Amino acid sequence: MSDLEDISQHVHDKISFIQQMLDLSVVELPQPKIKKLGQEFFSLEKLLEELERCVDQQKKQLDHLKALEEYFQKALEDVQHIKDNIPPHIPRKKDLDRGKETVRNLNEATDGRPVQADNIKQMSKTIIKEMEFITMPEFESIPQYMKGRVSYDQLNAAVDSINIAVTAKYKILHQSVKTLNNHARKLHQRFKDQQTKETKGQYFIVEDDIREFTQTKVDKRFQGILNMLRHCQRLRELRGGGLIRYMLL
Structure with a gap:
């Protein structure tokens, strides 16, 4: 200028x-x-x-x-x-928040006794597998008869519930039994009893785990969502002993 x-x-x-x-x-x-x-x-x-x-x-x-x-x-x-318009299933500070929530829950599971530093260090070394969220192309590939009225966000909300249940379950399994209260010890034993040779080294949940750790209703609609997740190769079923185990892939 x-x-x-x-x-x-x-x-x-x-x-x-x-x-x-x-x-x-x-x-x-x-x-x-x-x-x-x-x-x-x-x-x-x-x-x-x-x-x-x-x-x-x-x-x-x-x-x-x-x-x-x-x-x-x-x-x-x-x-x-x-x-x-951020989808509700997009991870934000979830991992950090979940870590704090898990330590608090474990403190409650140990009759209020603080979790020892060695136990926290051991848990931090153990990486618990989580199911990846469904992408939009994957959602669109699901047949309409299988989707029904389940929306994209509802499907990923179910994925989030499953991840919460898996994380809570395996945090208890990785915790020393001596530090757990009576209820947590019963859960720990139940988890152990449900394991088989086929589940060794794998992460899985059963319907009772969803009921135990989340507010999700395990009904016919949820069964349909599990079918959709199998279609998207997020999990597979393993039956035996009167149980259906949902194995994370």
């Missing part, structure tokens, strides 16, 4: 000078003065051409800035839309 102002001022000065010379034209000018006037006109013409170029450049810069403003405004609107 300063270049444009400088040229504009220069043009203004030139015009003022030429105007002064024309005011003096009432008298006969000597030849050198006439030549000087011609040079000033020629110089003014060059300045006007340069001024036009600067104005064109400024117009282009202004158009570019307007386009950038529109682009960033649209980007801001898109970001706000994404922020306002």
Whole structure:
């Protein structure tokens, strides 16, 4: 902008000078003065051409800035839309919150006795497998007869419930029995009894685990959701001993 102002001022000065010379034209000018006037006109013409170029450049810069403003405004609107429409199953600070919740639950399971540092360290080394959320392409690949009226968010809410149950179950299994209260010891023993050779090294839950650790209703609708998760290769069934074990893949 300063270049444009400088040229504009220069043009203004030139015009003022030429105007002064024309005011003096009432008298006969000597030849050198006439030549000087011609040079000033020629110089003014060059300045006007340069001024036009600067104005064109400024117009282009202004158009570019307007386009950038529109682009960033649209980007801001898109970001706000994404922020306002984040699916509920998207992980946020869940892992950290769950870790704190698990330690609190385990403290409660040990009759209020604080979990020993060694136990916490041992639990932190043990990574409990969780089921990955269903992607939109996977959801769309599920046959309509299998989906029924279950929405994308409802399906992933079920995935979250299963992960909560798996985490709670295996936190108890990884806890020393001596530190557990009576109820937690019964759960620990039940979990052990449900294990088989086929489940060794695998993570699985049964329907009672869902009821124990979540508020999810284990009904016909939930059974349909389990079928959808099998279709998406998130789990498989293992039957035996009167139980259906849902193995995480």
